[in-house]
Amino acid sequence: MKLLQCPVNGTRPISEFTYGGEYREAPDPQTCSDKVWADYVHNRHGAPGLKKEWWYHGPSGTWFIAERNTLTDSVSRTYLFGQEKDA
Amino acid sequence: MPLSLLKYALSREHPAPRFFRDCTEPKKTYDAVIIGGGGHGLAAAYYLAKDFGITNVAVLEKGYIGGGNTGRNTTIVRSNYLTPEGVNFYDASVQMYEGLSQELDINLFYSTRGHFTLAHTESAMRTMRWRAEVNKHVGVESYVVGPEEILKACPQLDISCSGQAPILGALYHAPGSVARHDAVAWGYAKEADRMGVEIFQNTEVTGIDVKSGKVVGVQTNKGYISTGRVLSAVAGFTPRITEMVGIETPIVIHPLQACVSEPMKPWLNTILVSGSLHVYVSQSSRGELVMGSSLDPYEVHSTRSSLDFVEGLSSHIVDMFPFLGNVKVVRQWAGMADITPDFAPIMGKTPVEGFYLDAGWGTWGFKATPISGKTMAETMARDMAPELIKSFRLSRFEEYELTGEKGAASVGH
Ligand SMILES: Cc1cc2nc3c(=O)[nH]c(=O)nc-3n(C[C@H](O)[C@H](O)[C@H](O)COP(=O)(O)OP(=O)(O)OC[C@H]3O[C@@H](n4cnc5c(N)ncnc54)[C@H](O)[C@@H]3O)c2cc1C
Numbered sequence: 334m335k336l337l338q339c340p341v342n343g344t345r346p347i348s349e350f351t352y353g354g355e356y357r358e359a360p361d362p363q364t365c366s367d368k369v370w371a372d373y374v375h376n377r378h379g380a381p382g383l384k385k386e387w388w389y390h391g392p393s394g395t396w397f398i399a400e401r402n403t404l405t406d407s408v409s410r411t412y413l414f415g416q417e418k419d420a
Numbered sequence: 421m422p423l424s425l426l427k428y429a430l431s432r433e434h435p436a437p438r439f440f441r442d443c444t445e446p447k448k449t450y451d452a453v454i455i456g457g458g459g460h461g462l463a464a465a466y467y468l469a470k471d472f473g474i475t476n477v478a479v480l481e482k483g484y485i486g487g488g489n490t491g492r493n494t495t496i497v498r499s500n501y502l503t504p505e506g507v508n509f510y511d512a513s514v515q516m517y518e519g520l521s522q523e524l525d526i527n528l529f530y531s532t533r534g535h536f537t538l539a540h541t542e543s544a545m546r547t548m549r550w551r552a553e554v555n556k557h558v559g560v561e562s563y564v565v566g567p568e569e570i571l572k573a574c575p576q577l578d579i580s581c582s583g584q585a586p587i588l589g590a591l592y593h594a595p596g597s598v599a600r601h602d603a604v605a606w607g608y609a610k611e612a613d614r615m616g617v618e619i620f621q622n623t624e625v626t627g628i629d630v631k632s633g634k635v636v637g638v639q640t641n642k643g644y645i646s647t648g649r650v651l652s653a654v655a656g657f658t659p660r661i662t663e664m665v666g667i668e669t670p671i672v673i674h675p676l677q678a679c680v681s682e683p684m685k686p687w688l689n690t691i692l693v694s695g696s697l698h699v700y701v702s703q704s705s706r707g708e709l710v711m712g713s714s715l716d717p718y719e720v721h722s723t724r725s726s727l728d729f730v731e732g733l734s735s736h737i738v739d740m741f742p743f744l745g746n747v748k749v750v751r752q753w754a755g756m757a758d759i760t761p762d763f764a765p766i767m768g769k770t771p772v773e774g775f776y777l778d779a780g781w782g783t784w785g786f787k788a789t790p791i792s793g794k795t796m797a798e799t800m801a802r803d804m805a806p807e808l809i810k811s812f813r814l815s816r817f818e819e820y821e822l823t824g825e826k827g828a829a830s831v832g833h
Contacts, residue, residue: 334728348728352718368818375761375817376668379659381721403673406720 338411339390340397353387356398383409439606440613443620446642450478450618452649452800453638455625455661457481458490459601459786460778461653462608463793464800465617471794472801475616478647479609480640482624486605489655490786492723492755494678494712495601496691496702497787498535500562500593502551505811506764506825507558509791512808514595516790524607528599529705533690535596536570540585540696548591561594573690581739585696596691598702598710604789628664628775635665635774649800651776656721656756658779665772669779670817671758675716676783677729679752681744683707697736708750711737715757715783725754757782762822767796767812768805776800777814 335347355378360369378384381404388399388411399411412419428434452468454461457479468474481487497517499510521528539545548564555562566589567579580586609619620642627639628650637646652661658671684707693700698714713733716726730749738745759782760766766780778796781788791808799805805813811823 335726355719371818371820372668375670377670377672379669379671379673379758380663381660381673403719404721406722406724 337388337399337408339393339395340411340413340416341395342390342393345390345392349391351389351391353389353396356385356387439610440619443618444642446478446480446618446620446623446640446645448644449646451476451647452651453477453645453647454479454651454653455638456488456652456654456657457485457605457609457619457621458488458653458655459486459604459608459789460490460655460781460792460796461651462605462612462619463789464651464653464778464796465619465793466608466612466615467794467797468800469612469615469617471797474797474801477612477617478645479612479617479619480623480625480638481619481621484621485609485619486602488657489755489757489781490605490789491602492678492753493601493786494700494702494710495598495786496535496693496700497530497595497597497599498593498691499560499595499787500535500537500551500555500591501825502547502554503824504554504558505823507555507560509808509812510787511558511560513788513791514597516794517597517599517787520604520607520790524611526603526607526610528603528607530597530599531705532595532597533702534573535593535691536565536573536590536693537593538570538587538590538692538694538696540581540587540694542588544695545588548589551591555593563592565590565592574688574692576687576741576743577692578740578742581697582742584739585694598691598704600705601786604786608789608793625661625664628661630665630772630775633771633773635772648774649776650774651778651796651800653778653796655758655779655781655785658758658777662777662779665770665775667770667772667775667777667814669766669777669814670761671766671780672719673721673756674718674759675720675722675724675754676712676757677716677725677752677754678710678712679725679730679733679749680704680708680710682748682750684709684747692740694736694740697739699733699736699740701737701740709737709744709747715759716754721756723754723756725752759783761817763825764823765792765812766814767792767809768799768814769803770814780812 629637688703760780
């Protein structure tokens with residue numbers, strides 16, 4: 334069974350978690366061009382590598398960030414959003 | 421035949437005929453280079469040669485032909501999609517498959533079984549009726565049936581699914597078929613090679629050379645090849661190739677797993693799919709049950725398979741067929757599925773001149789092998805995508821003209 338570290342609840346089986354996709358910065362819809370907005374809405378960084386991702390711990394309702402290598406599926410660290418420096 | 425075989429018993433030489441030449445050193449230049457020796461790349465090479473007389477073509481495959489998703493899929497061929505553009509496209513492919521064993525002179529074991537998409541809820545029944553109407557409108561044989569008709573085709577099925585999720589009805593699709601996937605790759609390779617196409621295995625594209633927005637060549641582990649036309653037909657590797665030319669796409673990679681049981685006497689004639697239970701099953705000509713499920717839940721670029729998958733799948737298969745409780749799973753594997761947000765492929769031209777994309781085949785691309793090869797060959801030869809694939813263009817995302825195929829593509833394959 335795969336395990337993942339929830340920054341609040343510790344190490345738990347992966348079945349308790351939901352994947353929320355890559356963490357991405359949204360452009361400002363008021364000022365950005367249609368092309369930039371469409372790129373944000375649809376396109377993804379599909380190539381493998383180390384990524385920052387949203388994950389959700391279901392039983393406790395915790396959203397957090399995981400840094401994961403999508404080629405090897407190894408997680409280097411997890412932390413609550415905004416608490417990257419303390420992690 | 422037997423007499424001609426006899427001479428091999430007396431000779432020390434056993435020249436088994438090769439399907440295609442053993443090409444090792446690529447030439448310096450080709451009229452077109454195809455990245456990926458899966459069914460799609462090889463079919464495109466075949467139709468480039470056959471329909472357009474373009475034979476100075478190299479197919480570059482980093483492993484062995486058919487070793488990607490072509491050789492990993494569960495081979496369901498059907499056309500009962502939800503959108504008219506989807507139904508038309510896949511129907512053209514089904515029609516090509518029906519004559520393909522003859523055309524490629526190889527036995528594809530193409531076997532038309534009929535295909536039931538089981539509905540366990542009222543809302544699923546509604547989608548089935550919708551699909552049946554769209555299919556009928558386009559001229560594809562699909563209709564909604566009740567539990568009695570399902571049981572007639574498959575009396576072994578527990579229609580109540582162990583009381584978990586009683587089956588209310590199904591979408592029946594008469595042309596639904598299965599085939600021998602390797603033979604599709606080998607057949608296209610054999611015939612493309614016969615017309616002059618060169619197929620290179622163990623040859624990996626490591627870079628694509630673009631000058632002033634135009635493709636001029638590819639870098640490989642066997643040296644540089646100059647060419648003005650490149651087709652990327654690499655399924656689960658697409659994001660790595662599009663990164664080489666600086667093109668953004670919505671494609672993300674999720675593993676898709678499958679497994680087979682030990683062989684049994686033939687008992688399951690049809691193909692059964694259940695969206696609610698996340699399973700589909702058919703029986704191969706070898707007697708194995710070929711079974712699959714939905715995508716793995718998160719992005720991974722790997723073909724590792726998991727125990728979670730077989731556990732989850734088996735429990736649902738046993739809901740449908742309690743008597744399979746003691747049957748063993750003998751093999752499991754995974755492929756890397758290139759998923760798009762609207763469950764439709766991305767085909768055609770790209771912002772880079774001479775760079776063509778055949779991708780986004782996710783969990784459903786095996787059935788499209790002949791028609792995608794044919795339409796991509798036309799796109800490359802004329803530098804213009806034919807009408808049939810216009811709605812699958814890459815620019816549809818920027819234009820917010822996504823297709824509405826999700827309801828018919830997920831799990832169904
Ligand atoms: C488990 C599973 C079940 C499926 N079931 C079905 C089904 O029932 N029905 C259906 O229609 N579809 C199904 N599919 C989807 C289907 O298998 C694929 O969409 C289809 O086979 C894609 O074919 P392809 O030729 O485009 O890609 P592939 O067969 O994957 O070929 C791509 C090739 O490109 C090569 N390559 C990659 N990068 C490079 C490089 N840099 N240089 C050179 N070569 C490279 C790879 O080695 C590979 O051989 C399933 C997929 C999976 C994984």
